[in-house]
Amino acid sequence: MSLLVTGSIGVDTVQTPHGHVADVLGGSAVYFSFAASLFSPVRLVGVVGDDFPNEYRRTFDGRPVDLAGLETRAGSKTFRWHGRYEGDMNSAQTLRTDLNVLAERGPTIPASFRDSRFVFLANTHPVLQRELLAQLERPYLVVCDTMNLWIETARDELIETLSRVHGIIFNDGEARMLTGRANLIDAGRAILDLGPRFVVIKKGEHGSIVMDRDDLFILPAYPTTEVRDPTGAGDSFAGGILGYLASQGRADAASLRSAVVRGTIAASFTIEGFSLEGLRRADLAGVTSRLAVLRDMVTFE
């Protein structure tokens, strides 16, 4: 079934202990689309400025990513992010953010995309997430991401958004911050009480927890030791999840488990290279091979 993502398209400059890249393609909608397109066609919605390099558009060539919702806004500048990772690379230090076009009005979802059934609202202000959602006709499954900034500065708006989506993806720190619960299982239950049908809690190197009212699934991270650049891991994870669910046309508990496995694997490719370098090397054969590794890693008698 159709899959739509709304999110950022940006130009990133990133330093890690393994190297440095300047002015590379990034942004939540980009990583999401790359990962999701391993499993399903994707409709991308976002805005760039008229400075957006043309070669970045060609990055999607050969992939089932429909750019009809990519608006190039005249007179505006593309979002730019400059970050650094150190030590265990579990979190980024932002050195500079130029919101540019992201500080202006949000994107408009093209008429041809409004019938999308699977939807991912990447991190942005929770009010904008609801405005985007309101442009869709009859979504079957809506999942959103968020960040600590909105928990701190727009808590009530975020809670309102959470009550209108089917699934949400948090990292462990965000889940604890929103709910005030230290235990992540407790935190997950408290989040479900806010309305969504399921919650996925990302724990970085410790993997993820997936909860709905009746199901609890815990998956380790893929055992990558070559972490070169974690940028985009979370959005690739979401892309793998939604891409797989859209390919199955369902979102029951068993499908969600399978989907989170695919998301984990997509993220494992992303962090092995800078920008889209790692994810570009992923294909279905690679996914299948990592799936066997993950399954073997958790099997016991």
Place this chain on the structure above:
Amino acid sequence: MSLLVTGSIGVDTVQTPHGHVADVLGGSAVYFSFAASLFSPVRLVGVVGDDFPNEYRRTFDGRPVDLAGLETRAGSKTFRWHGRYEGDMNSAQTLRTDLNVLAERGPTIPASFRDSRFVFLANTHPVLQRELLAQLERPYLVVCDTMNLWIETARDELIETLSRVHGIIFNDGEARMLTGRANLIDAGRAILDLGPRFVVIKKGEHGSIVMDRDDLFILPAYPTTEVRDPTGAGDSFAGGILGYLASQGRADAASLRSAVVRGTIAASFTIEGFSLEGLRRADLAGVTSRLAVLRDMVTFE
């Protein structure tokens, strides 16, 4: 096959957000023996002072724990520990430690115990661990625990001990501290390079990692939300592991996976109550039922 543990027997005073107990039975060898005896008879070796309450000895009544190696040293005092857990209870604050008899010479392994095949050397000075090991005739599997103190103050002695045992159990912080590797898979490999055949890395609420040269097993923690007192969790975990391996009479990779599942379940009982209260409620039926929960939690298509 026969299973022997050497470790502390102590009197604990513990505060957690859920309550407070004073002068209760504790110590690594005690938690280990209680947990291991779910699966296998245990031979306990340790020293207490002549102040050791007689009713604590009766705690083992009805369990297959042989106390022939429990020395009551005249004129000495029993080890005492006073600790507090706060917030997420991931680590204890020690308010007071009275080493007492543990600061004197170590225990002697009784002649009748020297043929023990499975051996757990609970945390103590690495030189004492080797002295205890030297008293055994032909151990089949020796596993040891340690702590950050020895990594900091007796690093070379610890590395010597690690080269003489088959398996070691670290927590994540200790594994990183010893190896200088932030990534736990990397840290695990670096530990294997020191000599042991396998390493188990405990990650608290995130479960554990088990590695040998050819196998990688990752298991989440049991999803307990009623954590009342974490004291003894690590030694119960070790007890479940060694107790199960001794009951099987083997220590191959598949058995080790099964054993770590039992250790995880034993620890899940321990943390549900103060002192031995939680573990006392555990039986094989309870273990089997939690095993099904764990298996369901990690299964995917």
